[in-house]
Every structure is written in structure tokens, then in C-alpha cells.
Amino acid sequence: MKLLVTAGPTREPLDPVRYLTNRSSGKMGYAMADALARAGHSVLLVSGPTRLEVPDGVDFLPVETAAEMFDAVRRHIGRMDAAVFAAAVADYRPAAAASQKIKKTGETLVLELVRNPDILGSVRDEFGFNGTLVGFAAETENLEANARDKLQRKGCDLVVANDVSKPGIGFDSDRNEVLLVFPAHSEVLPEDEKHHLAPRIVREIERLAAERASA
Numbered sequence: 452m453k454l455l456v457t458a459g460p461t462r463e464p465l466d467p468v469r470y471l472t473n474r475s476s477g478k479m480g481y482a483m484a485d486a487l488a489r490a491g492h493s494v495l496l497v498s499g500p501t502r503l504e505v506p507d508g509v510d511f512l513p514v515e516t517a518a519e520m521f522d523a524v525r526r527h528i529g530r531m532d533a534a535v536f537a538a539a540v541a542d543y544r545p546a547a548a549a550s551q552k553i554k555k556t557g558e559t560l561v562l563e564l565v566r567n568p569d570i571l572g573s574v575r576d577e578f579g580f581n582g583t584l585v586g587f588a589a590e591t592e593n594l595e596a597n598a599r600d601k602l603q604r605k606g607c608d609l610v611v612a613n614d615v616s617k618p619g620i621g622f623d624s625d626r627n628e629v630l631l632v633f634p635a636h637s638e639v640l641p642e643d644e645k646h647h648l649a650p651r652i653v654r655e656i657e658r659l660a661a662e663r664a665s666a
């Protein structure tokens with residue numbers, strides 16, 4: 452199969468020396484890209500800035516902002532059989548990036564932020580993607596209900612949900628515990644290395660893609 456994987460955080464510029472970002476390390480998305488390539492699939496990894504090495508055999512398209520990630524996905528999604536959206540995309544960006552460094556003046560500074568496009572949420576209706584679609588959900592409460600809501604709203608076949616309030620797993624960790632949320636059921640994958648969880652999730656994606664192909 453041909454697959455697109457998004458990974459890592461995005462970086463939203465405030466001025467030439469500052470940006471807004473989040474704590475995503477990119478590890479889960481890179482583990483997915485690696486596991487997919489090892490399983491013999493052709494993978495395009497669209498990634499925000501991370502410290503990670505690009506897995507062997509994976510095509511790499513680096514981006515910084517959510518807008519750049521949106522454009523990269525829009526350009527490439529048409530030829531994909533499946534897509535895995537593991538990136539932690541910034542929901543908002545500064546309304547304007549100052550062309551010069553912002554100097555300190557008052558005691559407080561109010562930033563105006565505007566909504567970024569929802570990349571995963573654009574894939575079905577706006578980009579007309581008909582392949583297998585996998586989203587991720589990082590939640591701090593109501594894990595299954597929030598993930599199931601995302602699954603339906605964004606037209607996914609699977610949402611991989613994790614509880615980012617649990618210590619030692621998720622953001623920046625090598626370990627994770629995930630809940631696989633499918634349209635008709637869900638299944639817990641107990642805590643393990645991200646590199647062990649990823650091949651398990653790959654098998655689910657292969658199964659979903661085969662089901663879609665025979666439907």
C-alpha cells in the first residue's frame with residue numbers, strides 16, 4: 452500500500468525568533484512510519500520539527516506550520532491508499548507573525564490567535580479521500596467518548612486514543628498505552644514500547660484496508 456503519515460508538532464511563528472508549539476516528540480508517528488515501511492509499504496512521512504531520525508526506507512517531507520502540513524497533505528493524499536494522522540497540529544496560530552522581533556513594552560502582552568485548518572477533518576469532504584483513514588486522539592478525560600466523537604466527525608476508520616494525563620506514557624515518552632476505537636467496538640492495547648505498539652496498529656490498518664477494498 453501507499454500511505455501518508457503525519458507526525459510531530461507544528462511550529463507557528465510569532466516573530467523571527469519565537470514560535471508557539473506543543474510537547475509532541477513525534478515518536479508515535481515515526482514508530483508508525485517505521486513499522487509500515489518494515490511491513491513492506493510505501494510511506495511518505497510529513498513531519499513537523501522533531502529530533503528523530505527519519506526511519507529507513509521512508510520518504511520524508513519536512514514542514515513547520517499547520518498551513519504547510521495542510522498543503523503537503525492536500526498535494527499528496529490523492530495517490531494514497533491509507534493515511535495515518537499522528538501529528539499534534541497546533542489548533543491556533545498567531546493572527547500575524549511580526550516581521551521584526553517583538554520588543555517588550557507593557558507589563559502584559561495579549562496575543563491574538565486564529566484557528567488553523569483541521570487537516571484530518573478536511574480529508575474526506577474537501578480532499579475527496581476515499582482510502583483508509585486513521586486519526587489519533589490525545590485526551591485528558593472521557594477518552595473513549597471523545598475519541599469516538601472524533602472518529603465520526605472526521606470520517607475515520609480507526610482512532611488511536613491515548614490518555615495524556617497518565618504519567619510515563621504518551622507525549623515525549625518511548626512508551627504508550629492506547630485505546631483503538633473502531634466504528635463498532637474498541638480495544639485496549641496495554642502499555643508497551645511505541646515500537647511494539649506500532650506493528651500491532653499496522654496490522655489493524657492492513658485489515659481495515661482489505662475490508663474497504665472488498666466492500
Ligand code: CTP
Binds near residue numbers: 457517
Ligand atoms: N488534526 C489535524 N489537523 C488539526 C488538528 C488535528 O490533522 N488542525 C488531527 C490530528 O493529527 C489527530 C486528530 O486530528 O489525528 C486529533 O484531533 P484533535 O485536534 O485532538 O481533535 P478535535 O476534536 O478537532 O479537537 P479538540 O479535541 O481540541 O476539540
